[in-house]
Amino acid sequence: MEDLIQLASNYSLSGLMDYSAEGEKSSLGFMELLNMQDFGPSFLDILQVPSEPFVQTQTPTVFQESSEVVNIPNDSSISSESCGGPNDEQNKEVLYGEGEEEQKAKKQLKPNKKRLREPRFAFMTRSEVDHLEDGYRWRKYGQKTVKNSPFPSYYRCTTASCNVKKRVERSYHDPSTVVTTYEGQHTHPSPVIARPNPAVALASDPAFFSGGATAFSRPAQTPISYYNYSTAANYPSTLLRDIGLLQDIMPSSIIRKEE
DNA sequence: CGGATTTGACCAGCGC
DNA sequence: GCGCTGGTCAAATCCG
Numbered sequence: 563m564e565d566l567i568q569l570a571s572n573y574s575l576s577g578l579m580d581y582s583a584e585g586e587k588s589s590l591g592f593m594e595l596l597n598m599q600d601f602g603p604s605f606l607d608i609l610q611v612p613s614e615p616f617v618q619t620q621t622p623t624v625f626q627e628s629s630e631v632v633n634i635p636n637d638s639s640i641s642s643e644s645c646g647g648p649n650d651e652q653n654k655e656v657l658y659g660e661g662e663e664e665q666k667a668k669k670q671l672k673p674n675k676k677r678l679r680e681p682r683f684a685f686m687t688r689s690e691v692d693h694l695e696d697g698y699r700w701r702k703y704g705q706k707t708v709k710n711s712p713f714p715s716y717y718r719c720t721t722a723s724c725n726v727k728k729r730v731e732r733s734y735h736d737p738s739t740v741v742t743t744y745e746g747q748h749t750h751p752s753p754v755i756a757r758p759n760p761a762v763a764l765a766s767d768p769a770f771f772s773g774g775a776t777a778f779s780r781p782a783q784t785p786i787s788y789y790n791y792s793t794a795a796n797y798p799s800t801l802l803r804d805i806g807l808l809q810d811i812m813p814s815s816i817i818r819k820e821e
Numbered sequence: 822c823g824g825a826t827t828t829g830a831c832c833a834g835c836g837c
Numbered sequence: 838g839c840g841c842t843g844g845t846c847a848a849a850t851c852c853g
Contacts, residue, residue: 702826708843716844720825729844 680725680746689740692730693717697752700728710734711741724749 687694692715693702700717708714714731726746733739 701824703847704845705827706829706842706844709841714843 680727682743682745684741684743686733687740687742688738690738692732692740694730694740694742698726698748719748721748721750 693700699720701720702715703718704716705713706716711731711734714729717728717730719726724746726744726748728745729743731741731743733741
């Protein structure tokens with residue numbers, strides 16, 4: 563039990579794990595996410611935010627919220643940046659000012675300019691392989707041992723104009739679990755048709771982030787849970803229910819961590 | 822030979 | 838201010 567709590571804490575997936583464990587706290591299960599179109603546009607609108615400057619300008623409040631990691635305290639290799647607080651204004655300023663220049667600025671950050679972060683979306687899967695096929699082509703650009711995550715791998719979409727990145731790491735406490743974190747939106751369709759792992763494809767699919775119908779027509783059983791850094795913490799617990807699929811995937815002992 | 826991966830170095834942000 | 842940490846770069850290497 564403590565291990566699981568620690569796991570959740572380590573990966574800043576506390577909301578996610580809380581849901582797994584109790585089903586009552588303010589986070590969402592993956593299937594709830596899939597059903598979210600029933601609850602109006604807010605969720606998907608928020609997810610949409612990332613790379614389009616005009617969207618940011620039109621909905622600054624939403625953007626600001628979605629660009630921050632909400633309710634994820636301290637630590638964590640995943641949520642190491644922008645947990646709200648005194649830097650919010652500065653972040654917003656950078657976001658509006660830099661736009662597509664962000665990537666170029668990565669290495670030559672000017673003084674007082676903070677690195678821009680796209681909204682991130684993470685989920686956990688149980689898989690033998692670290693890098694799950696999701697229909698897009700990725701190039702690995704780094705791997706470095708970090709606290710609580712021995713070998714996180716950093717991938718970037720190989721499409722030239724696409725700034726999407728993802729980080730893949732094994733759970734420190736449960737090596738059979740892979741934590742995948744996507745950052746940004748694909749600006750192009752998937753170059754690969756075959757998607758052996760529909761759930762991962764789902765999460766990396768632009769249609770998913772933009773609320774496209776196709777995304778919701780697919781079965782999504784592989785992820786054992788997910789965490790949307792942008793929004794999950796903002797959703798009412800009343801949306802939480804049914805952990806049937808989760809139980810199919812995760813050992814019941816894990817789902818009922820506290821018992 | 823071209824593209825992908827590895828890996829050490831570098832840098833910015835953050836906490837103390 | 839300094840050290841630690843996470844994230845990225847880029848040269849070297851690998852592989853098909």
